[in-house]
Every structure is written in C-alpha cells, then in structure tokens.
Amino acid sequence: MNKPVTPPNSLEAYWMPFTANRQFKAEPRIFTGADGMYYRTADGRQVLDGIAGLWCCAAGHNRPKIVEAIRQQAGELDYSPAFQMGHYKAFELANRLVSLMPGSLDHVFFTNSGSESVETALKMAIAYHRVRGEGQRVRLIGREKGYHGVNFGGMSVGGMVANRKMFGTLVTGVDHLRHTHGVEGNRFARGEPEHGADLADDLQRLCDLHDPSTIAAVIVEPVAGSAGVIIPPKGYLKRLREICDRHGILLIFDEVITGFGRLGTPFAVDYFGVEPDLVTTAKALTNGVIPMGAVFAQSKIYEAFMQGPPNAIEFMHGYTYSANPMACAAALGALDTYEEEGLLTRASEIGGYWADAVHSLRDCKSVIDVRNLGLIGAVELEGIPGEPTKRAFSAFLKAYDQGLLIRTTGDTIAMSPPLIIEKSHIDFMVDTLRSILNSLD
Numbered sequence: 001m002n003k004p005v006t007p008p009n010s011l012e013a014y015w016m017p018f019t020a021n022r023q024f025k026a027e028p029r030i031f032t033g034a035d036g037m038y039y040r041t042a043d044g045r046q047v048l049d050g051i052a053g054l055w056c057c058a059a060g061h062n063r064p065k066i067v068e069a070i071r072q073q074a075g076e077l078d079y080s081p082a083f084q085m086g087h088y089k090a091f092e093l094a095n096r097l098v099s100l101m102p103g104s105l106d107h108v109f110f111t112n113s114g115s116e117s118v119e120t121a122l123k124m125a126i127a128y129h130r131v132r133g134e135g136q137r138v139r140l141i142g143r144e145k146g147y148h149g150v151n152f153g154g155m156s157v158g159g160m161v162a163n164r165k166m167f168g169t170l171v172t173g174v175d176h177l178r179h180t181h182g183v184e185g186n187r188f189a190r191g192e193p194e195h196g197a198d199l200a201d202d203l204q205r206l207c208d209l210h211d212p213s214t215i216a217a218v219i220v221e222p223v224a225g226s227a228g229v230i231i232p233p234k235g236y237l238k239r240l241r242e243i244c245d246r247h248g249i250l251l252i253f254d255e256v257i258t259g260f261g262r263l264g265t266p267f268a269v270d271y272f273g274v275e276p277d278l279v280t281t282a283k284a285l286t287n288g289v290i291p292m293g294a295v296f297a298q299s300k301i302y303e304a305f306m307q308g309p310p311n312a313i314e315f316m317h318g319y320t321y322s323a324n325p326m327a328c329a330a331a332l333g334a335l336d337t338y339e340e341e342g343l344l345t346r347a348s349e350i351g352g353y354w355a356d357a358v359h360s361l362r363d364c365k366s367v368i369d370v371r372n373l374g375l376i377g378a379v380e381l382e383g384i385p386g387e388p389t390k391r392a393f394s395a396f397l398k399a400y401d402q403g404l405l406i407r408t409t410g411d412t413i414a415m416s417p418p419l420i421i422e423k424s425h426i427d428f429m430v431d432t433l434r435s436i437l438n439s440l441d
Helices: 019-028 064-076 088-098 116-130 152-159 196-212 235-245 269-271 299-305 325-340 344-359 391-399 421-436
Strands: 033-034 037-042 048-051 103-111 138-141 176-177 215-220 250-254 278-280 294-297 367-373 376-381 408-409 414-415
Touching: 048 421, 064 325, 088 103, 088 294, 088 325, 103 116, 103 235, 103 269, 103 414, 116 138, 116 152, 116 215, 116 250, 116 278, 116 294, 116 299, 138 152, 138 196, 138 278, 152 176, 196 215, 215 235, 235 294, 250 325, 325 414, 344 367, 344 421, 376 391, 391 408, 391 414, 391 421
Parallel strands: 138 176, 138 215, 215 250, 250 278
Antiparallel strands: 033 037, 037 048, 103 294, 278 294, 367 376, 376 414, 408 414
C-alpha cells in the first residue's frame, strides 16, 4: 500500500545531524541562498556567516571559478570509476596539493569527508607498520577532547564524551593523551598560550604503559576545533614530534579544520613548523561545495607499500567516490580562488584586528575565557548549573535572529569566518555578540 503523499516542504522525514530536531522543527531556520559573506533566509533576511558554513567555506559563497568549474565538469565527465581507472583532474589536483605541503608530504589519497580521511589515515598507519614487518604496532593514541569525525575509528581516537557514549566499546587498543584545555595561567591568552607544553610528555607515559613498539600512531588536531577552539601551548606539538621520532611512532595531524589558510598559512604544518607523517584534510578543500577529503602521506609511507608484484593492489582501501571528477573540479576551482586572492595567507594579514576584536569581549557578562589563533576565535561562557550548553545555545538563537551565524559547542561560542572577511564584518560580529552576551541570563 502506498503511503500518503507528504507535502514537499514537510520537515518531518529528514533526521537532521548534530541537531536538536524537535527544537529546530518547532522553530525552523532555513537558508535559501548564499553569496560572499552572507546567507539568505526563507523570510528574506541576510545572515552573516561567522563560521564559514561549518569551517569549510573558506572563500565565502557562490564563488565564480568554483561554480564554473562544476558546470563545465558536469557536461564533460560526470563520474569515473575510482578503482583501476583514473582521470586527468585527479592527478592535476594531487600535484597542486602536494606543492602546498612542505618536506616529504608528497602523496595524496582522496576521500569524501574528514571522517573518511581519518579512517584512511588510521588504516594507513597500521598497514604501514605491517608491510615493514612491525605488525605488532596496532595501538592508536588520540587525545581527550579531540574530534576526528564520526566513524568508528575517528570516534575511538576522538575524546568527546557525548560523541562516544552511545556507541559501545568502539575500536579496541586505543588510549588518549590528556587535553590542554584550562591549563593554569592560560586564560585569555592571545594566540598560543605559554603554559602546558609539558602535557605532551603524556605520550611518553603511555609509551611506558603500553610499550612503544605496540603503538602505530598518534593523532591530534593542531588546533582542536569542535571541542571549543583549544589552542596548543607553545612547543607542545614539537614535543609530540620528538617523542614519536624517538619510538618510531607515526604522527598524524588532523587538519580538516586548520587546512587551507585558517591560521594564516596554507596548513598548520607550516604555522607550527612541525612535519607529521600523515595529514588529514577535507572541508575547505572544495570550499565546502562538494564533499571531498584527502590524506597527505610522506614518501616513506607510500614507498613502503610499493613492493611486491607490480599488478598487485598495494593498499586494500578506497571509496566509490574517491577523486570524483566533480569534486576534483570544485577543488581546483577553490585552489585557483585561494591563490588568486591570497586567501591562504589572508588570516595573517587581518589576524591582529580579529584578535583585538575577539578579546574585547572578555569583560562581557558570563565570559570566563577568550581564545584565538589565525581566523579562529572562541568565547567560553560560564555554564548554568544543571543546564549545560543552555547559555551558549541561547546566544546562538539570538545571534541568528540578529543576522549572525555562530557555532556553539558546550558552553563555548566558536567563530571561524570566511577568509574574505573585512574589518566591517568583524565589527558587526563582535558588536552583535557583545550586545547578546550582556543580555543573557
């Protein structure tokens, strides 16, 4: 028996991700268009995009080169098999990408999201040790408050309790470094905080506990985004690199958020001067227009797999949509836009103004910390006893009503605007937030 026809704009059938579905469907917030720094709503208002979509629309919206690249590709080659076949734009894109990376990060494996990039990097790390004769290296180390997507591997190395608690025991053989949030003396730090680099020594503690010869890889976000913009203390990432080198452990940077100019350099690899063995990316790779991710691998990792019979598949992993032609076209259009407009370094030019503006909120009602790096900012609020997240979510709703899109995680307001932002946009964001924060209960 056929079901009754549902009205096309009914909200009920769609189970929305990471959303309070009942609250949203009672008071829906619908976008109908976007251009530059702004979204358009169903009721005809403009909303300034203070979070670059979801950290992904680095060049803003409706960018001509990306739109045209997709249009042309759709009429030329809409899909190509990802296994045992290729197309030119996949190779062109890979070459363009590795030219942005320092050192020996000379190979790219394409995925479709940040979550898939993380799963790929974790499998790559374990398999790398196996093909080198160290198959006992299967343990993975993540970090408390880390976010590495929502697939089982990413959840397992991730350290956000709300994302983990519903889903059983997850992947076994995983341990976690302590996080660096809330270290004494770091509140209201501008940029990298001074204290807490010694927390990297937690990795040595885990090596002593498990035996380093059993550890395949350590994965961290250079800047933890989804946990509330947690900036690494000065020297922290370099110490992790040193400990990994000492014990033959691979270091993975999850740059799904920090990649493609967010910190004022092409990648956090450049900003912090630390070269990991693997780098995961997604989001701004295509300016958020078409799902795509990528994993950068050092040459030593790629070459370790290129053994055995030449007709044998070296790495039994991949996706139907790896290097999808439409996604490759969008990514190439995004890279052209970033290059022509200098967006990969734009945050370094306007970052000082951004930092001053964000930190001007420190004296607002209920604010207990302000953090920033590049074009990322966070305002942490004192939680309401017994009602966690309520105060920040109230700020989110009020901001939307006043024409500003922000993101909240726990009781922290996170901001990551498109890299095309101007000082007038920053002024609007901060003035709007100041008024909202001082009006909250």
